[in-house]
Amino acid sequence: MNRRHFTLSLSSVAALTIAGWLPTARAQAWPDKPVRFVLSQPAGSGPDNVARLLSDRLAKTWAQPVVIDNKPGGQNITGALVAARAPADGSSFYFATTAALVTNPLLFKTLPYDPQKDFVPVAFVAKSPFAILVEASSPIRTMEDLIARSKAEPGKLTLGNEGPRTFSGMIARLFNARSGAQANLVSYSSVGVGSQDLMGKHIDAMVADLASTAALAKQGRMRVLATTSAKRVAGWEQVPALAELLPGFDMVGWFAVVAPKGTPQPVITRANRDISSLLADREVADRIAAIGPIAEPGLSVDQVAAFLAGEHTRWAAITKEIGVLPE
Template structure:
């Protein structure tokens, strides 16, 4: 009798273990949602739709981009976190949604670490320190020299103290040993407009937001925040050339609700890798914003996220930023 019960139990456990694999073999059988926290028409929206279109061709089902903006990414993140983990919802997530928010806000309607599992990396978004073309600053050395000689007199536009650009201003001030006047703007476009118009001399912003102004000669970049010079901007130095080891960039990755079948995640990751490894696709994405080097593996994405949590926990502590 005990042997019979043991055999039945073993069979049941084996079938339960195989269930996700079996369900994944027929996946996908219907359209897939790709949720993002940015509005329609934004740069992230353009990226999601471009990638989603190519993924749909690989998977044989439509990828429906669903915009859930607002709440410092919390609305979209919560919608993705609470979605059924059946392989038909994925989250097109920013660094803020998956990492930074945890160290900036006391309470979130989702848990960045527990509610999602990694799928793959989309790409990194470099930031830059730029000036009005008429500025006296021709290099980072000029800017730093002025800031040291004139504490608190250099105005630097950004999107606020708890945004990526705002924290870059704080980090640069700390590591360079200078005091600047951080000027927050409600949007990067407003900051760009004032810098182009001469109302403010310096701005820290993501590269995609200023690329057209740079091409038109209305802004002059002094340095980028990534460790290596970026494609198309090879003449622009990196901050790391002044501060060795400095390497910061925004990024976008894809995650799934925790509990999504591993076989589904692996399949989605493989198709992401194929799509993002295409040179034409990489060039099209770069024109919008991110630099991609492929999706990487699921394990690599997980390791990357762990490293980012360690980095931002340390950075917010260094800058004295407390969750609110």
């Protein structure tokens, strides 16, 4: 090999080495610009409140602004699509819910995004218990009362929810199916609208997430009959879990952070570590619990992936049980 060829070879090796080093170096320097969390829910919603709490703390940890980008609408499709199409450089994450990552593929024949192909797991944030609530002065005091009344006059008792193809709507259908209740399911465009009708005594009961209704319940304007979780919820220990009446009933929403596929692994690893560290902070966990959800720190990236896979399997069985087919 002559000197010219040897010099060229060294240059080629150097170029390849630098090319391979640059993405890693950039990832290690992350974040070097503002970070965006895309949400499918509007400002003021339960997920939004939790995301803003975390973003304020993460901004200090990362020394960069963490911006909340609300993209509500289309049963989470609008926000999911924005997040899926975002640059995979660590500048954008998707603060996702059960619907966006698990149930939408079971409810729609075609989606403009694929939760399993377009995103990679980053961190698990919290579980979001749902509840069955009545207006504070309602004569319905227990779930047994509600079921008995619905059976006594089939179709007369009204149970509000956000629609047959939403999380609360499917909880309502599963409750009817497993309890033998014959409640008339009334759809609303949002928890807020349903809550106003419940407090106005236009409906008898409602299925909603605690994150959106906790404040009204604590103000004494609503009464929580049961949570839809397998066990009683921390902070709501006086409220029975529906599983105490219907063994095996476990319908709990959750929040997880995912990133566009192709996001550098070092970024994902650090984001997982930093988010989990925040969630393990007692003050942060208590503030999230005050909103409604229950923080669950400590899941590794692989554990989040395994959890999501398990949820796909579980929800496939649930949608089959209640007869929900993709449209």
